[in-house]
Amino acid sequence: MTEVTDRRQLAYIAAQASEARINVELEAEGMTLNIGPQHPATHGTLRIVARLDGEQVMDAEPMMGYMHRGYEKLAEVRTYPQVTALVNRIDWLGSFANEVPFILAAEQLMEVEAPPRAQWIRTILFEMARIANLTLFLGDMGVQLGAVTPVFYAFRDREHVLNQIEAATGGRFHPNFDRIGGVKDDLPAGWIQQTRQSLDKIRSFCDQMEDLLLGNAIFEQRTRGVGVIPADVAQAYGLSGANIRASGVDWDLRRDNPTETGLVYDQVDWKVWTHPDGDSFARYWVRLQEVRESCSIVDQLLGSIPKGPIMAKVPRIIKVPAGEAYVATENPLGIMGYYVVSKGGLEPFRVKIRSASFSNMSITPWLLKGTYVPDVITILASLYFILGDIDR
Amino acid sequence: MPSPDPENTEVEVDEPRQGLLDSITQHLGDAVVASHLAPGRELWVRVETSAWPEAASVLQRRLGYRFFDWLSAIDWMESPYGRSMDAEVDKELGLVETEASEAETVAPTGADGYAGGESRMQVLARVHSIDAQLGVTLKADVPDMSIGTWTNTFPGAEWHEREACEMFGINFEGHPGLRPLYLPSDFQGNPMRKDYPLLARIIKPWPGIVDVEPMPEASDQGASTTNPEAAS
Numbered sequence: 001m002t003e004v005t006d007r008r009q010l011a012y013i014a015a016q017a018s019e020a021r022i023n024v025e026l027e028a029e030g031m032t033l034n035i036g037p038q039h040p041a042t043h044g045t046l047r048i049v050a051r052l053d054g055e056q057v058m059d060a061e062p063m064m065g066y067m068h069r070g071y072e073k074l075a076e077v078r079t080y081p082q083v084t085a086l087v088n089r090i091d092w093l094g095s096f097a098n099e100v101p102f103i104l105a106a107e108q109l110m111e112v113e114a115p116p117r118a119q120w121i122r123t124i125l126f127e128m129a130r131i132a133n134l135t136l137f138l139g140d141m142g143v144q145l146g147a148v149t150p151v152f153y154a155f156r157d158r159e160h161v162l163n164q165i166e167a168a169t170g171g172r173f174h175p176n177f178d179r180i181g182g183v184k185d186d187l188p189a190g191w192i193q194q195t196r197q198s199l200d201k202i203r204s205f206c207d208q209m210e211d212l213l214l215g216n217a218i219f220e221q222r223t224r225g226v227g228v229i230p231a232d233v234a235q236a237y238g239l240s241g242a243n244i245r246a247s248g249v250d251w252d253l254r255r256d257n258p259t260e261t262g263l264v265y266d267q268v269d270w271k272v273w274t275h276p277d278g279d280s281f282a283r284y285w286v287r288l289q290e291v292r293e294s295c296s297i298v299d300q301l302l303g304s305i306p307k308g309p310i311m312a313k314v315p316r317i318i319k320v321p322a323g324e325a326y327v328a329t330e331n332p333l334g335i336m337g338y339y340v341v342s343k344g345g346l347e348p349f350r351v352k353i354r355s356a357s358f359s360n361m362s363i364t365p366w367l368l369k370g371t372y373v374p375d376v377i378t379i380l381a382s383l384y385f386i387l388g389d390i391d392r
Numbered sequence: 393m394p395s396p397d398p399e400n401t402e403v404e405v406d407e408p409r410q411g412l413l414d415s416i417t418q419h420l421g422d423a424v425v426a427s428h429l430a431p432g433r434e435l436w437v438r439v440e441t442s443a444w445p446e447a448a449s450v451l452q453r454r455l456g457y458r459f460f461d462w463l464s465a466i467d468w469m470e471s472p473y474g475r476s477m478d479a480e481v482d483k484e485l486g487l488v489e490t491e492a493s494e495a496e497t498v499a500p501t502g503a504d505g506y507a508g509g510e511s512r513m514q515v516l517a518r519v520h521s522i523d524a525q526l527g528v529t530l531k532a533d534v535p536d537m538s539i540g541t542w543t544n545t546f547p548g549a550e551w552h553e554r555e556a557c558e559m560f561g562i563n564f565e566g567h568p569g570l571r572p573l574y575l576p577s578d579f580q581g582n583p584m585r586k587d588y589p590l591l592a593r594i595i596k597p598w599p600g601i602v603d604v605e606p607m608p609e610a611s612d613q614g615a616s617t618t619n620p621e622a623a624s
Contacts (some may be wrong), residue, residue, distance in 0.1 A: 011578050018577035065574035072559075073584055076471075077593050108433070235522070236452075237548035238460040251522045324506050326434055326518065326529060328461075339516075339529075341466065341505060354462040354518075362551040391574065 030058055035376070046361075046387055050368070050376065057376060060368035062361060067391040075351040080106050080180060080318050083348070087338075088174040090355055091389040094133035094332040096125045096165065099178040102351075104262040105327040105340040106180050109320045114262060116306045118182035123263045124301050125165065125177065126329075127294045128195075131202055132161045133332035134291045137384045138209045141284055144381035145222050150212055157205040160198035167191055180318055182311035192302045199295045206292050214285070223281035227367055227379035230278060237366070238359035241334025242290060243383060245274045246282035253330035263329070268300040280382035287384070319346055333357050333389055357389035406431040408526055412455070413437065416528070419450045428506035438507040438531040444515070445540035445566075447530055451519050452545050460546035461527065463517035463553060465534070465560040468504065471586040473594065511535040513562060517542065517549070538563040559584035 036047040045066035051059040071090065075083045087102055088095040100122060107113065114122065139154020162172045168187055169175035177184050213219045229239065231247045244251060252272040254265040273289040275282035322344040328337030334356025341350040360383050367383075368376055409429055416437055417424045423443030428436040439447045451457040505514075511533040520527040532539060541564040542549035553564040554573040561582040564570060572579065581588055 014578040015576060065572075065576075068574040070583060073590060077590055232458065235458040236460055236546050238462065238546075249522060256525050324436070326527075335461070337461070339462075339464070339518075350466050352462065352464045352466075352516075358551065359460075359462070359548060362548050366547065 033373070046385075046390070048364070048368075048376070048380075050373075052373065055372045057368050057371050057373065060365055060376070062364050064361075064391055067387050069388075069392065071392050072351055072353055075348055077347060079346045080320055080348065083351070084178060085174075085176050087353070088176055089388055090353065090392055091133070091331065091333055091336070091357070091386045092173055093136055093386060094129035095171075095173055096129040096169070096175045096177060097133075097329070097331045098336065099176070100126055100262070101327045101329045101331075101336055102338045102340070103178045103180055104329070105325045105338045106318075106320055107262060108325040108327060109323050109340065109342050110180065110314070110318075111321075112181045112312050112314055114182045114312055115309045116264075117186075117308045118310045118312075119262060119264050120301055120305045121168075121183050121187060121310065122178060123265065124195075124298055124305075125168065125175070125183075126263060127298045127301075128161055128165055130294050130332040131199075131291055131298070132158050132165065134287050134294075135161070135202065135205065137287055138206070138284070138291065141378075141381050142209075142213055142219075144377050145219060147213065147216075147219070150209060153205060153208060157201050160201045164191065164195045164198050167194070179311065179314075181314035182309070186310050187305075192305075195302060196299065199299055202291065202295055206288060206295075209288060214288075220281065222375075222378055223279060223284060223382065224277075225279050226375050227280045227371065227382060228278045229363065229367060233363070233366070234278075237363040239334070239363060240356055240359065241330065241332070242283055242286040243334060243360050245272065246286045247278035248274055248276040250274050253328060253335060257328070257330075264301070265297070267304065268297050270297050270300075280378050283382040283384070317346070319344065320348070328354065331356055333384065333386060334360055336389075353392050355389045355392055357385035357387075358392070361385050361390050406435075408524065409435040409528075412524075412526060412528060415455055416447075416450070419454055420447060423447070426507045430506075435526075435528045436507040436531060437528060438509060438533075441532050441534065441536075441539055444530075444532045445542060445544065447532075448517075448519070448542045448545040448549075451528070451530075455521070456523060457519040457521045457528065459520040459522055460542075460548045461518035461520050463515065463542060463549050463556065465513060465515045465556045465562055465584075466505070467513055467560060467584065467586045468509070469512050469586045473589055505531075507531055509533050513537065513560060515539055515556065515562065517552075519546075534562055537561060538565060540564070541566040543567055558582065561585065 030051045030053045033050045033052050034047065035050060036045065047063040047066070049061045049063060050057050071086050074086055078086065083102060084099045087098045090098045135158045136154050139151035142150030165175060166172045168191055169177040229243070229247050231249050234244045234247045234249065250272060254263070255272055270293050273286050273293065275286050320342040322342055324339070324341050326337055326339045328335050335354065336356050337354035339352035339354065340348050343349045367379060371379060406429060413427055413429060413435055420439060420443060423440045423446065424437060425440060426438045509531065513534040514531050515534055516529055516531045518527055518529045539562065541553060543553065544566065550568065551573060553567055554570060556562055557564060557570045558572040558575050559582055
């Protein structure tokens with residue numbers, strides 16, 4: 001017994017010492033400001049240790065891992081259909097979108113293709129996950145700047161979309177609805193009509209946000225020219241999604257990934273929005289347009305759902321042939337990809353999860369250097385990360 | 393992607409990816425050890441361990457692959473703890489084939505994925521060209537648990553290498569600070585290695601495949617029928 005206690009004590013002392021080391025290193029000059037791990041601006045448990053010179057940030061170092069759940073390891077002891085229940089919780093605001101690339105990777109290895117109706121339902125739910133996710137961002141960005149009203153509107157109107165996701169899948173946040181070879185269920189009766197109504201609510205929400213925030217002098221002053229990311233730096237750090245499109249890079253996997261046949265973006269008329277500025281304002285603006293574009297995509301798809309089965313022929317117990325596949329999709333937060341290695345068993349041999357927020361946040365030490373403390377909050381908010389998507 | 397046979401012959405020659413492979417081979421010469429091309433899907437290139445950093449800079453500066461996607465590693469060893477999936481109830485029901493135990497005894501030490509490999513550990517990374525709309529997965533063996541860093545070419549590789557270092561124990565030479573990214577600073581071991589046990593599974597084994605929800609409408613013969621509502 002004493003041995004264990006001693007070891008525990010030693011481990012505790014070592015942990016304290018290493019914490020102290022970090023703090024001493026950062027306190028060499030200037031002041032150290034600890035933002036988080038519990039802070040409203042961090043959307044969870046992100047800790048940022050910033051070394052300040054007056055109001056200016058000299059160094060900022062994000063410390064992650066408070067929510068690391070080890071999904072890559074856990075996926076190795078689960079069957080393919082079980083993995084979707086795990087990956088739902090990576091980006092919890094757009095859960096359905098997390099399942100899709102993994103299922104597509106498994107389908108690629110199995111050489112199974114979902115029937116058209118399933119592809120339509122998948123794409124509709126994928127876009128609704130995007131709307132649910134980005135709607136919250138559009139409101140939350142206001143809160144970080146001191147405007148509290150938008151976030152209440154966001155929570156109110158997101159509920160309409162979540163209700164529709166719940167009606168179709170049974171889960172508000174964690175649908176666990178995508179299956180290898182199709183989707184779990186067909187859409188319920190009357191769903192299409194109700195979804196159209198919920199999209200109208202989102203459209204008017206977008207107009208409201210534009211009225212409330214985009215023309216606002218304070219909002220513009222706090223976001224214009226703040227946190228500028230040049231296109232080449234964004235690429236070297238692997239930024240994706242609206243963050244890279246706001247830096248003027250016209251790249252969207254929904255349009256540009258021709259090998260990805262599990263989704264039907266080529267069937268609708270839509271546009272990829274970019275902004276040349278690369279600042280916080282541009283990131284907000286691009287996401288606002290993307291929500292509108294998603295509404296239009298869903299609207300068009302709702303009118304053209306083909307009839308037919310929702311599942312391809314797949315065996316009851318799924319064995320995936322040996323091989324390697326990487327499938328990435330344009331998720332609400334950016335590119336999410338799964339590198340799946342199979343050795344022909346019931347469970348994947350290795351799953352590498354490429355999550356968007358991880359790469360999007362890796363630029364923060366570079367980006368926050370030289371900014372001012374109040375801007376740290378707005379820059380972090382405009383990069384828009386979900387903690388589960390960083391820590392996985 | 394899955395495609396019927398007649399289509400397969402059509403995309404058998406993947407011009408852009410073949411061209412990319414040729415130019416990589418041209419720039420790196422003998423450092424390209426092996427490659428695998430899945431037409432219309434992906435290109436895998438395995439390079440010499442010593443040429444790993446050079447491969448990144450060639451792809452970025454010469455070939456325009458400026459988007460750094462991700463970097464990680466694979467432990468190719470078979471897990472000594474078995475598959476952690478088989479429950480006694482499944483064996484009784486015949487849901488699990490008993491050949492699984494034979495497969496474990498084979499236990500290959502080298503990599504047997506695409507583009508092959510000799511060592512137990514491999515690093516792999518993916519870069520993308522937005523202009524060419526192409527990506528390539530690079531691999532390299534890590535026989536001595538140490539390999540050059542990519543951070544000089546892609547600063548975004550810093551966090552990815554820190555994660556690979558703590559999870560697999562691979563040292564990235566020249567990395568500006570290989571501190572643990574996720575794990576506590578006093579954590580012992582490298583969790584993503586196959587010989588690192590997933591204690592939760594060992595303490596409380598999985599109840600079995602019978603626990604899994606059956607596929608929708610697949611309970612009869614494993615084939616799905618047309619949904620009545622969809623047909624109406």
